[in-house]
Amino acid sequence: MAEKYVYNFKEGKKEMKELLGGKGANLAEMTKLSLPVPPGFTLTTESCKRFLSEGQTIWASLDNEIESHLKELEQITNKKFSDRENPLLLSVRSGAAHSMPGMMDTILNLGLNDRSVIGLAKTTANERFAYDSYRRFIQMFSDVVLEIPKVHFETIIEKTKKKKGVELDKELDGNDLKEIVKKYKEVYLRETKEEFPQEPIVQLRLAIKAVFASWNNPRAVFYREMQGISKLNGTAVTIQAMIFGNKGDSSGTGVVFTRNPLNGDKKLFGEFLLNAQGEDVVAGIRTPNEIAELKVLMPKGYQQLKEAAKTLENHYKDMQDIEFTIEDNTFYLLQTRNGKRTAQAAICIAVDLHKEGKITKEEALMRVKPQQLEQLLHPNFALKAIEQATHIAKGLAASPGAASGRICFTAEAVEAAYEKGIKTILVRQETSPEDISGMVKAEGILTARGGMTSHAAVVARGMGKCCVAGCSEVTINEEEKTLKYKGGILYEGDLLSLDGSTGMVYLDDIEKTKPALGGKFTELMGWVDEIKTMAVRANADTPEDAKQALEFKAEGIGLIRTEHMFFKEDRISSVRRVILAGTVQERAKALGELLPMQKDDFYQIYQVVEERPVTIRLLDPPLHEFIPVKAEEIRQLAETMSLSEEKLKDRITELNEVNPMLGHRGVRLGITYPEISRMQVRAIMEAALEFKIISKIEVQPEIMVPLISDVKELVYIKKEIEDEIKKVFIEKGQTLTYHIGTMIEVPRAALTADKIAKEADFFSFGTNDLTQMGFGFSRDDSGSFISEYIEKNILEKGPFDTIDQEGIGQLVKIAIEKGRQAKPNFKIGICGEHGGDPASIEFFQQLGLNYVSCSPFRVPIARLAAAQAAI
Ligand code: ADP
Ligand code: MG
Ligand code: MG
Structure with a gap:
């Protein structure tokens, strides 16, 4: 028996999405539920795959299957496909396993021709309806099958309406539409040099082939890439009896x-x-x-x-x-x-469905996409600023958020501006799938036409992008690139602000503020904490960052990068003198200036973080980042150092590195300049002891040594650190519990983690460097080729965005196994960018990490992802 490629609606169910596409599977499910669904059948995604791989032809057995299902449909509907009086008309609909709004195309009223349109008019006693259906069919067929530009047809309608002095399509009568059909067919003939196909079965075969082929059109390919769903088979094609909503005002x-x-x-x-x-x-x-x-x-x-x-x-x-x-x-x-929904709606619906007893807490948590939370955490317009802003129009509040940027009238203009780092608002009459690449890169979207379910609105909500749709108070001229509003006109490049939560459109850039999170968000995040097992900390370099992180319920600080403190304006000169000092005394003097400042930095962070764990990484920048380059800077520095410019330049040359990322950084700095590490450790401990005396709160400092590749480096620096701590304890007459751990970010360290663990109190994976050194991809320069690697399917995702499980992940795994062999309950976390990436978090949960640490704004995302990973 030949393989089965066609399923009647009665044969399918919702679980068969992969095979029948989402649309086909759900039509089958609704049929099973005895809901009123027009009958039909679905050609499987497998048939699309075969069609595309076999030179785009329909094979005999598929033809037979289609024919027998058509016969069945004729019986059920009691109509004949090529009947002249009462024709069976069909819709030909596409639908893959994942919904792709507006991506693939649909043809309605298929089966009509010059004769049956007359029959249809007669049997329904509705000439207007019959010709309206026919003209729609010709237009859709021409568009989908032959890619004849829609504007040819739209102009004809517009002209007819103008001639008649009416505004709406539905004001056209049967005679007008008959005339339009005639003109449509002329367009078809002109564009294709052929008559519009009259034989229904020929129409059907062409339509099926076109829908299959549309799977590979560039916008469909782009959409799948953007959504990370490139591996699907193809689209299913659903063929269904038509129902007519255009039969008059009771339809x-x-x-x-x-x-x-x-x-x-x-x-x-x-x-x-x-x-x-x-x-x-x-x-x-x-x-x-x-x-x-x-x-x-x-x-x-x-x-x-x-x-x-x-x-x-x-x-x-x-x-x-x-x-x-x-x-x-x-x-x-x-x-x-x-349904697609905003983050706010996703949370509200998930919480409500649980309370209504329809889903479990776990299911509710799985309903909210961690990335989606980003939408909620992003700013709104500041109330004060809004009061002063110039409001120019109001449209539909189609997708919430606040956006400001320069007006662009085309997706291409948005993309060009994006390349230059310019924020934009995409302004269109209405959007279509061709605009998607621009929609992705714009801050917000404004359309003059269309409702809450228009393309712009649906797609923007899915992307979490601010959108004001159907703003008929403005007139957009895409050709002339102007936006006219009551009282003025704007051009491409002018500044505009949109409030997607109110539909308001304003002139200029407007100040934004953080949203207040409460109610159902708090409730849902409460469930998150009940369920997740991994802790979530934050990377924070300032008290402000730390405060933000704790507001988002970070359970501690997983990474303070102390070099960020070194870069501050008031200290850079001291830092430079530390590095360029000619003598130990000179260095000691500069370090002495830095000590009180560092101490103050830590003290302020302790005040925020209190008894929660706080991991402080010792200095880790490539040296060259501190070295002055401008002549003026060099001159000034020479002056403060009482050195000749000549001499200073010599020192700078000595320190120059060809490959600084693999150069004199991390623990290597501590080994060559232990005084720097000592100063930092002294600042950490003095601040902690002083804070303890005043507040009675014991902070938990975790001193972290970066860029270890051999245990001996750790042994060396640990001795320096502990020596200095002992001194501080004696001077202060007080002690404090502390930990000394290390980052695992050099592949060699991962492979020798058992030895390192014996000397360390904890590990924290620096997956950015581990990825850089594991792949040999420069963090700073690889962006240019990684995107091409992804396009050419060499990489699935950027390894700096989502951890590469197979290679870099294996290094992590080995290090964990070896570390815990040496010390069974060894505490291990991660503080690279991957700590905020849901897919990576799931992997870290599997590996049994104790915590992830990420930037403050990603904390809620990471918490939800951690809970989902634990389910
Ligand atoms: P999309 O994936 O773009 O939503 P659909 O296949 O759902 O495409 O069809 C597009 C439009 O045509 C929808 O509004 C749908 O309701 C309508 N449509 C599809 N099939 C039929 C049918 N059998 N009878 C009447 N309208 C139909
Ligand atoms: Mg649809
Ligand atoms: Mg469509």
Whole structure:
């Protein structure tokens, strides 16, 4: 028996997404639930794969399968595919395993031709409807199958409307549409040099092939890459009997979310259009009505919609995004899927669904994407600044957040500005999939047309990007690159601010503030703490950073980079003198100036962190970062050092390194200049003891030695450190518990971790350097080629963003095993950038790390990721 490539809706279920695509699988599931779904069948993603790999041809057995399913469909609907009087019309819909909004294309009303359109007009006694359906079909078919630009068709409609003096498509009558169909066919002939195909089965085969082929169109490929879903088979193709929302004012079509996707409120949220078909709502061609109005206009349809929404939500146990169409007051479901939502809504819905008893706490936690929290942690406009800002228009609050930037009218302009580090706002009449690359890189998006479910709104919410949609108070001219508002005009490059939470549009850049987090966020994060097993600390170099981190509930500081303190303006000269000093005395003098400042730095951080653990890393920059380069700086420094400029320049040359990242840095500095380490340790301990006396709080300093490659380095520096600490204890007549540990960031250290562990109180992985040295990729220069490695599938992800489990991860694993062989309960953490990356966190959980440490703003993200990793 030939392999099966086609499934009737009755044969599928929601678990078959990989094979039937999300759309096909859910249509099957809804059919199983006895919900009103027009009948149909689905060609599998496997068939797409085979089609694409076999030179884009349809093989005989697939043709047979399609034919027999068509026969069945004819029987169920009691219509014939090529009937002249009462034709069976079809929709041809694409859908992969993951939803790709607007990425692949759909054709409606397939099967119509010059003869059956007459039949359809007669049997329905509705000429307007028949020709409206036909013109839509010609337009979609031309677009999807032959890529004839839509504007050819749109101009024809616009001209006809103008000639007639009407504004809306639905004001055109049967005769107008007949005329339009004629002109459409002329466009088709002109563009393809062929007549519009009349044979329904030919139309169907062409449509199927085009949908399959669209899998590889550049925007689909780009979207999959952006979402990290490049490994899918292909798209499924669903072929379904048509339902008509364009039959008059007792028909219509709409999109509804079972809960509010902006804030999570438990209330239907959506839009519909009377006498319209398919994509009219999403495309923003007419501004749609709010769903509540359906209750008044079509009470029966509204009631059915409400019930279906409830059934679907209870069944899927999640908020659903539903497409429906009403034909002559009869309600049909055309699609359901888990709805995209803002971070705020995701949290609210997850917490509510748990409280409603529909999902467990663990399931609730899994419903919120850690990365999504970023949206919540990001700033809003400062109230004061908003009061003074110039408000120029209001649109729909389509995706929350505050954004300011320079106006760009095209995705290309956004991309060009982004390259130069310029923040932008993408301003479009309405967006389409071609704009995605620009949407990704803009701060915010403004459209003049389209509703809450328009392309711009849906895609922006998915990206967590600020968006104001359907702002009809402004006039956008994409050709001339102008934005006109009541009272003025703006050009490309002018500054604009958007508030995606209110829909307000303002002139200029506006100051932003941090949002207040409370209520359901706090509740959910409480569950996070019940469930996670790994601690989350923060990397913080200043008291402000530390405060922010603790507000986000960091459990300590996992990394203080002391060099950041050295770079401050008032101390750089002392630091330079330490490094360039000719004698031990000179160095001691400069260090003496630094000591009180360092001490004060630590004291202030202790005041914030108190009894929580705090890991302080001894100095670790490449030396050259401190060395002056400008002539003026050199002159001044020579003066303070009472050295001739000549001599100083000689010293600078001596210290010059060809490869500073592999040079005189980390513990190597401590070994050559132990006085520097001693000064730092003295500052750490004196500050801790003084803080203890005043506050009665014992801080927990963890002194961390960077860049060890051999245990002997640690032994050497440890002796210096402990010597100095003993001195401080004697001078102060007080002691304090402390720990001395080391970073594991050189591959050799990872491989000899058993020896190192014997001398250390803890390990902390510096995965940035470990990645740099493990791959031999420079952290500072590899960006340029890594993106190409990803494009060419040599790397799946940037190894500095997500840890490379196979190689670098193995070094981490070896070091943990060896470390814990030497000391069973050895404390091990990580303080590289990967500490804030959810995918890496999951891996660290598996390896049994005690904590991760990340930048303050990533703390909530890391906490949630740690909880998810523990589930
Ligand atoms: P997308 O993935 O872009 O949402 P869909 O396949 O869902 O594409 O179809 C696009 C539009 O056409 C939707 O609004 C949908 O409701 C409508 N549509 C699809 N199939 C049918 C059908 N059988 N009858 C009526 N409308 C349909
Ligand atoms: Mg579409
Ligand atoms: Mg759809």
